[in-house]
Amino acid sequence: MNNDTVKGTLQKIGGRIEESAGVLVNDPALKNAGREDQLKGKAREAWGNVKDAAGDLVDRARAAKYDAEVKSEEAVAFERDHEVAVTR
Numbered sequence: 001m002n003n004d005t006v007k008g009t010l011q012k013i014g015g016r017i018e019e020s021a022g023v024l025v026n027d028p029a030l031k032n033a034g035r036e037d038q039l040k041g042k043a044r045e046a047w048g049n050v051k052d053a054a055g056d057l058v059d060r061a062r063a064a065k066y067d068a069e070v071k072s073e074e075a076v077a078f079e080r081d082h083e084v085a086v087t088r
Contacts, residue, residue: 008045012038
């Protein structure tokens with residue numbers, strides 16, 4: 001969870017409160033402003049989720065690259081050791 005996800009969630013909550021206040025005092029402008037804040041909050045929260053997913057993807061790619069490099073080094077060492085054993 002990152003800053004955008006948290007701020008988006010808080011903006012959605014604030015929008016709900018604002019919309020409810022607009023309904024309570026019968027103020028269509030306040031009600032609509034609350035709905036607008038909820039939509040903006042949802043968008044910001046979604047953006048935060050995208051950023052989290054991208055970060056996870058990068059982390060998995062780095063781990064896969066590291067694993068491949070280690071396996072490659074192990075394969076080279078095995079081949080080197082095997083060639084030495086065969087040539088003796």
